[in-house]
Amino acid sequence: MAEVSQESKKVLDIQEIRKEFPVLDQEVNGKPLAYFDNAATTQKPLQVIQALEDYYKGYNANIHRGIHTLAERATKAFEETRVVLHQFLNSKEKEEIIFTKGTTDSINLVASSFGRRFINEGDEIIVSGLEHHSNIVPWQILAEDKKATIKVIPVLDNGELDYEAFEKLISKRTKMVAVNHASNSLGTINDLPRIIKAAHQVGAKVLVDGAQATAHIALDVQSLDCDFYAISAHKFYGPTGAGALYGKRELLEEMPPYQSGGEMIKDVSFSGTTFNDIPYKFEAGTPNIADIVALKEAVNFVNRLGKENIASHEMNLLKYAVEGLSTIKDLKLVGTAAEKVSVQSFIIDGVHHFDIGQMLDARGVAVRTGHHCTQPLMESFGIEGTVRASFAVYNTVSEIDSMIEGLGRIVKFMK
Numbered sequence: 001m002a003e004v005s006q007e008s009k010k011v012l013d014i015q016e017i018r019k020e021f022p023v024l025d026q027e028v029n030g031k032p033l034a035y036f037d038n039a040a041t042t043q044k045p046l047q048v049i050q051a052l053e054d055y056y057k058g059y060n061a062n063i064h065r066g067i068h069t070l071a072e073r074a075t076k077a078f079e080e081t082r083v084v085l086h087q088f089l090n091s092k093e094k095e096e097i098i099f100t101k102g103t104t105d106s107i108n109l110v111a112s113s114f115g116r117r118f119i120n121e122g123d124e125i126i127v128s129g130l131e132h133h134s135n136i137v138p139w140q141i142l143a144e145d146k147k148a149t150i151k152v153i154p155v156l157d158n159g160e161l162d163y164e165a166f167e168k169l170i171s172k173r174t175k176m177v178a179v180n181h182a183s184n185s186l187g188t189i190n191d192l193p194r195i196i197k198a199a200h201q202v203g204a205k206v207l208v209d210g211a212q213a214t215a216h217i218a219l220d221v222q223s224l225d226c227d228f229y230a231i232s233a234h235k236f237y238g239p240t241g242a243g244a245l246y247g248k249r250e251l252l253e254e255m256p257p258y259q260s261g262g263e264m265i266k267d268v269s270f271s272g273t274t275f276n277d278i279p280y281k282f283e284a285g286t287p288n289i290a291d292i293v294a295l296k297e298a299v300n301f302v303n304r305l306g307k308e309n310i311a312s313h314e315m316n317l318l319k320y321a322v323e324g325l326s327t328i329k330d331l332k333l334v335g336t337a338a339e340k341v342s343v344q345s346f347i348i349d350g351v352h353h354f355d356i357g358q359m360l361d362a363r364g365v366a367v368r369t370g371h372h373c374t375q376p377l378m379e380s381f382g383i384e385g386t387v388r389a390s391f392a393v394y395n396t397v398s399e400i401d402s403m404i405e406g407l408g409r410i411v412k413f414m415k
Helices: 014-018 046-058 069-089 103-118 137-146 163-169 192-201 249-254 289-305 307-325 353-361 375-381 397-414
Strands: 097-100 124-128 149-153 174-180 205-209 228-232 243-247 265-269 272-275 331-334 343-348 368-370 386-390
Touching: 046 069, 046 289, 069 097, 069 289, 097 103, 103 137, 103 174, 103 205, 103 228, 103 243, 124 137, 124 163, 137 149, 149 163, 163 192, 174 192, 192 205, 243 249, 289 307, 307 331, 307 343, 307 397, 343 397, 353 368, 353 386, 353 397
Parallel strands: 124 149, 124 174, 174 205, 205 228
Antiparallel strands: 097 243, 228 243, 265 272, 331 343, 343 386, 368 386
16 A cells, blocks of 8 residues: 655545535435546546636636737636646646646657657667556557557566566667556556666656546656656546646657647748747647636645545545455455555456446446456456446545445345
């Protein structure tokens, strides 16, 4: 389990926090909703919802070049989010924060732009066996185009990466290492300092998929010394369709534009075009203004509660859930790494994961079933998919009790 510092920890009032999430106050199939699909997307607090409403009701306008009052208000709110994310990730400067549609878009940006400039025939790209498809497929497409090679860090039986194998894979041909900070399927927290140090020793760059880490782990991209870090707002209480890419200035300045259009240019003529400075060079067209404005409130929500406090509560839930799941006959935990975020996958012998999900839903318990966009990982374990329960700050022990009771009934019924 991830360690939590004792210094700033305080006990959160979860019942008060739940009041900030209107969607939780409902019944599903006649039962109180227990929402354990947070690794797919978290629910949104009132302050995020209110920010969206305020934008559309009060100052809906396109940003940057407008000189009228609404445009200036919208631009100010939009750029405030960039500053907040710069502080949240501890980038060296706010210009290193590029707004995107989310983690997938951010990874595609780097694969397309960095790859076009720096990856050549015979070069190597390393990904891990824990990766989401969005951190595999863009590199496969790039490798095919550039005649580069993909290498894969193997996964141990407990769901941790084989770091000794990784250090044997890496070479002077390695140009990019793309790994997640935390696994969406298993919750495993990867040893990024070890990975980044080894990559940089051979001159390789490192992209981190931070989608699953953002809500749970204190982030400091300068301390990590990663070259790129990708996040999605909807994974940490923000809106869907918004996210960001952190990149080191020196790399972003050397990379060509990802998309072209308005905003990413300084001057355009039929004899040639001059591109804009970062971050705007990578933000072509009208962005998702409302959701990026609301993203600031998601960061504010996390900061108000404190990541240390959120992590402490979630680790208690994870420990409680693992203990409960371990009492169920024929249930096998999938992913038992020592360092995890609040995600637990499992299977039950003789019962299809899809059936388990449907039967839990009948009791108001929402879990995710399937391969979780990690088919290579599932294949390495010799399984088709899992049931995944993932916990957030608003979840409770009593909700976990409902899941455990439901699973017990499922086993009894199906057996």
